[in-house]
Amino acid sequence: MAIEVKVPSLGESISSGILASWKVKDGDAIDRDQVLYELETDKITSEGIAESAGTISLKVEEGAEVEVGQVVAVIDPDGNGKADSSSARAKDKKMDGEDDKSKASSKSEDEEPSDSSDKKSTDEEKPSSRHKSSDTSESAEPSGATDQATALPPSVRRLAAESGVDPSSVEGSGKGGRVTKGDMLAAIEKQEKAEEDEKSRSREKQAADKDDAPASERDAPKPSQAPADERESRRKLSPLRQKVAQRLVSSQQQMATLTTFNEVDMTAVRTLRARHQEDFTARHGIKLGFMSFFIKAVVQALQAVPALNARIEGDTLVEQRYYDIGVAVSTDRGLMVPVVRDCDQLSFAAIEERLAAFAKKAREGKITLDDLQGGVFTISNGGVFGSLLSTPIINPPQSGILGMHTIQDRPVAVDGKVEIRPMMYLALTYDHRLVDGREAVTFLGHVKRAVEDPARLLFGL
Amino acid sequence: MDTFDLVIIGAGPGGYVAAIRAAQLGLKTALVEKRSTLGGTCLNVGCIPSKALLHLSAQFAFVADEKAAAAAGIKTKEVSLDLAALMKRKNAMVGGLVKGVGTLVEKRGVEVVRGTGRLGGDNKVVVKPEDGGDEVRLAAKAILLATGSVPVELPFLKFDGKTVISSDHAIALDKVPEELVVVGAGAIGLELGSVWARLGSKVTVVEMLPRIAAGFDEEVARHLQRSLGRQGLTFELAAKVTGLNAAKGKKKAVLTAERDDQKLTFPADQVLVAVGRRPATRDLGLEDAGVELDDNGRIKTNTTFQTTAKGIYAIGDLIAGPMLAHKGEEEGVAVAEILAGKPGEVDHNLVPNVVYTEPEAASVGLTEAAAKEKGLDVRIGKFSFGANGRAIATGATEGFAKVVADAKTDRILGVHLLGHHTSELIAEAVAHMTYGGSAEDLGRTIHAHPTLSEALKEAGLAVSKSAIHAL
Numbered sequence: 001m002a003i004e005v006k007v008p009s010l011g012e013s014i015s016s017g018i019l020a021s022w023k024v025k026d027g028d029a030i031d032r033d034q035v036l037y038e039l040e041t042d043k044i045t046s047e048g049i050a051e052s053a054g055t056i057s058l059k060v061e062e063g064a065e066v067e068v069g070q071v072v073a074v075i076d077p078d079g080n081g082k083a084d085s086s087s088a089r090a091k092d093k094k095m096d097g098e099d100d101k102s103k104a105s106s107k108s109e110d111e112e113p114s115d116s117s118d119k120k121s122t123d124e125e126k127p128s129s130r131h132k133s134s135d136t137s138e139s140a141e142p143s144g145a146t147d148q149a150t151a152l153p154p155s156v157r158r159l160a161a162e163s164g165v166d167p168s169s170v171e172g173s174g175k176g177g178r179v180t181k182g183d184m185l186a187a188i189e190k191q192e193k194a195e196e197d198e199k200s201r202s203r204e205k206q207a208a209d210k211d212d213a214p215a216s217e218r219d220a221p222k223p224s225q226a227p228a229d230e231r232e233s234r235r236k237l238s239p240l241r242q243k244v245a246q247r248l249v250s251s252q253q254q255m256a257t258l259t260t261f262n263e264v265d266m267t268a269v270r271t272l273r274a275r276h277q278e279d280f281t282a283r284h285g286i287k288l289g290f291m292s293f294f295i296k297a298v299v300q301a302l303q304a305v306p307a308l309n310a311r312i313e314g315d316t317l318v319e320q321r322y323y324d325i326g327v328a329v330s331t332d333r334g335l336m337v338p339v340v341r342d343c344d345q346l347s348f349a350a351i352e353e354r355l356a357a358f359a360k361k362a363r364e365g366k367i368t369l370d371d372l373q374g375g376v377f378t379i380s381n382g383g384v385f386g387s388l389l390s391t392p393i394i395n396p397p398q399s400g401i402l403g404m405h406t407i408q409d410r411p412v413a414v415d416g417k418v419e420i421r422p423m424m425y426l427a428l429t430y431d432h433r434l435v436d437g438r439e440a441v442t443f444l445g446h447v448k449r450a451v452e453d454p455a456r457l458l459f460g461l
Numbered sequence: 462m463d464t465f466d467l468v469i470i471g472a473g474p475g476g477y478v479a480a481i482r483a484a485q486l487g488l489k490t491a492l493v494e495k496r497s498t499l500g501g502t503c504l505n506v507g508c509i510p511s512k513a514l515l516h517l518s519a520q521f522a523f524v525a526d527e528k529a530a531a532a533a534g535i536k537t538k539e540v541s542l543d544l545a546a547l548m549k550r551k552n553a554m555v556g557g558l559v560k561g562v563g564t565l566v567e568k569r570g571v572e573v574v575r576g577t578g579r580l581g582g583d584n585k586v587v588v589k590p591e592d593g594g595d596e597v598r599l600a601a602k603a604i605l606l607a608t609g610s611v612p613v614e615l616p617f618l619k620f621d622g623k624t625v626i627s628s629d630h631a632i633a634l635d636k637v638p639e640e641l642v643v644v645g646a647g648a649i650g651l652e653l654g655s656v657w658a659r660l661g662s663k664v665t666v667v668e669m670l671p672r673i674a675a676g677f678d679e680e681v682a683r684h685l686q687r688s689l690g691r692q693g694l695t696f697e698l699a700a701k702v703t704g705l706n707a708a709k710g711k712k713k714a715v716l717t718a719e720r721d722d723q724k725l726t727f728p729a730d731q732v733l734v735a736v737g738r739r740p741a742t743r744d745l746g747l748e749d750a751g752v753e754l755d756d757n758g759r760i761k762t763n764t765t766f767q768t769t770a771k772g773i774y775a776i777g778d779l780i781a782g783p784m785l786a787h788k789g790e791e792e793g794v795a796v797a798e799i800l801a802g803k804p805g806e807v808d809h810n811l812v813p814n815v816v817y818t819e820p821e822a823a824s825v826g827l828t829e830a831a832a833k834e835k836g837l838d839v840r841i842g843k844f845s846f847g848a849n850g851r852a853i854a855t856g857a858t859e860g861f862a863k864v865v866a867d868a869k870t871d872r873i874l875g876v877h878l879l880g881h882h883t884s885e886l887i888a889e890a891v892a893h894m895t896y897g898g899s900a901e902d903l904g905r906t907i908h909a910h911p912t913l914s915e916a917l918k919e920a921g922l923a924v925s926k927s928a929i930h931a932l
Contacts, residue, residue: 153896153898153899153902154901154902154905154906155871155899155901155902155905158901158905172897173897174896174897175895175896175897178896178897180870180872180896180897180898180899181870181871181872181898181899181901181902182867182869182870182871182872182897182899185869185870185871186870
């Protein structure tokens with residue numbers, strides 16, 4: 001019986017992702033636990049693993065948006081590698097009286113030649129060239145449109161193949177949002193106009209750059225076909241980056257964000273770390289960093305100003321009574337925000353351990369979706385890159401984010417005297433829809449005082 | 462007294478379909494009908510019996526035409542008509558169908574109440590049994606009026622069922638009239654005129670407009686008129702009927718008319734008045750219930766088919782739009798779905814219309830003229846059945862397919878067909894248009910070969926001048 005390969009649950013707030021790439025080809029014989037595909041969400045990239053061995057048939061194309069629970073492929077456990085050729089051969093063998101066992105053993109023989117040729121065509125054939133593939137007689141796929149493509153009218157398929165405009169990017173005016181020929185023609189016209197505009201812009205630029213503009217003008221190739229310009233290069237945004245962009249913009253658009261600033265004298269933290277680092281490391285096997293102070297200070301500030309530990313859901317205010325703090329880390333794949341759970345109940349050492357574990361996971365690209373779920377507040381440390389001051393962007397649906405910055409020796413007035421102190425600017429961006437300015441400023445004051453005098457953390461002040 | 466979720470007055474195609482759909486959706490439904498059989502005008506005295514007569518009369522006409530029969534290899538001798546047997550056959554066809562509808566409705570759990578229904582106020586429907594028994598009152602959460610329409614009577618040509626007849630009579634004559642004059646060249650007049658012409662009548666069609674088949678594409682109408690003319694029908698267009706001189710002794714009745722001050726006379730054994738139908742709104746108690754009519758005498762409804770009285774709905778011939786069974790059916794489904802809390806809707810721009818003559822005229826959407834009147838820039842694709850393989854092999858080369866498409870988007874705006882069985886072909890055009898299809902989509906859809914439907918495909922291709930079997 002065929003086994004459906006479904007998009008697994010990705011966590012509570014994520015209902016869809018992008019099937020970034022297939023690691024197998026349609027009709028491949030696959031092993032149990034083999035990696036089938038890479039799935040990207042706005043938070044993480046994960047891999048889909050085969051639950052069973054068999055022959056796989058792919059149901060969605062690379063780059064497609066997929067929903068949780070959607071069937072993206074079907075594995076036929078009785079399958080025998082490449083469907084067309086080898087299954088026919090298997091049938092022949094069955095007629096010759098061979099049993100299932102010998103059929104299974106014949107699998108590997110059958111596959112080897114077809115496998116290598118498949119690989120070649122996979123490498124050469126990009127998904128977008130699907131419609132053109134009917135020209136190349138080598139293609140094993142049936143000519144014409146199959147699967148998803150059949151949902152589109154023939155005129156739309158033709159225009160998509162001719163123009164390169166992806167019908168799924170076009171808003172449909174037909175019944176049930178179907179894309180009609182008219183919709184496609186309008187989209188193509190729009191694209192051509194955009195290309196034309198760009199062309200005329202680059203012409204103007206060329207004209208400005210060069211004297212012999214008129215001659216080169218006519219020869220100017222279309223931007224889409226142009227070889228990489230030395231002055232700029234173009235490549236498509238990765239789906240992850242696109243999602244990040246979307247989220248950042250929607251955060252800015254949907255909230256009333258405001259940033260308030262303060263500064264903190266790091267002398268006390270420095271002194272404490274210097275004094276206790278050796279014992280701490282000996283006892284806990286981990287170094288005492290700055291971050292645990294800030295996390296503890298934030299927890300205490302959240303307890304003092306609960307307005308920041310809340311979120312808006314539609315017309316409802318949800319007040320949280322737990323302290324899961326996200327800490328932004330930079331990774332190769334982009335910014336990620338793993339969450340340290342129940343920080344109110346964790347010791348400094350436990351927090352440092354959690355942070356170290358996340359750092360390791362991030363380096364290895366093994367951060368899971370669960371690690372990213374459900375924070376109530378985020379701390380972002382731009383200081384590691386030397387940032388003096390910044391206004392961080394809230395990670396929805398949270399209501400606040402604390403920005404840490406670089407520590408700089410600056411002259412400050414202490415008890416009426418000028419002293420050089422290790423200073424850090426703090427920024428708190430908050431959602432003004434549910435946090436008042438007074439509350440935000442009070443919150444930041446709590447953080448400042450706790451970091452400047454960590455004894456306050458001890459006494460819950 | 463039980464309260465029904467829905468009480469429907471009238472068991473025609475609109476009413477009985479609404480009843481079935483409502484029952485499917487779990488509504489407790491009653492269907493009030495004064496006829497002894499369900500199906501209303503359409504099944505009992507309209508669409509279905511006339512289609513049966515068109516089929517039976519075409520069979521007779523074919524064998525009665527010695528030359529045509531001989532050319533087809535059929536030798537005939539003294540072919541004669543047994544009208545009583547033909548009518549019996551027609552009645553059997555109708556009888557089987559209405560019985561089937563009755564079974565469908567009852568098996569769905571719809572309560573059929575026999576008698577004439579009217580609004581009784583206070584969410585009640587009063588049913589007066591035809592046998593004179595006591596009136597029944599049905600309480601309803603919602604009431605659906607679906608009483609359909611009746612033939613329009615001309616004041617100077619009152620129906621008497623003998624000389625001056627309506628379509629109700631014209632489907633059940635016991636003698637073939639020697640001379641039949643049909644007043645009105647719409648679908649009913651042309652279809653019943655064809656029936657009696659095939660059975661031997663000399664048929665004259667008198668029409669006030671300068672054309673036949675009003676509402677259809679002009680080219681379609683022109684070709685249809687010529688074709689019917691060849692079949693023996695005489696057309697007197699732009700002629701206004703003025704009266705009837707009754708028969709006297711051996712002298713036949715004479716229909717009088719005038720055209721440009723010129724007096725016309727048409728001797729007739731019978732005069733079929735088929736100038737249209739009017740909504741059956743009388744005696745429904747509309748006024749007391751607060752149900753208002755529009756300027757054309759149709760019941761006013763909003764987009765959810767609700768009348769000006771709360772909880773009272775109306776569909777089909779009673780309300781605005783073409784008086785067609787399938788339009789009423791879709792509206793019936795929509796009302797049932799709306800009452801069940803679902804989004805019921807009808808796209809009134811996509812109601813197909815057919816004249817079941819031979820050849821058949823079938824149409825949906827905008828005509829070329831209507832599109833141009835709207836200021837739309839259109840392109841036309843046409844293909845003749847004369848170049849269609851199946852049409853040739855069937856001996857049905859008359860007519861053509863015509864596609865009207867938007868010049869810019871190529872979207873199909875209208876399709877107009879004249880030819881054999883085009884009533885079946887038009888469904889494909891409606892389907893394409895329902896999904897916003899373009900002429901190219903029609904042309905790129907695979908059609909079985911050889912079929913008449915290929916002419917429609919070729920007409921789609923012809924919009925971009927790429928028809929294969931045409932120059």
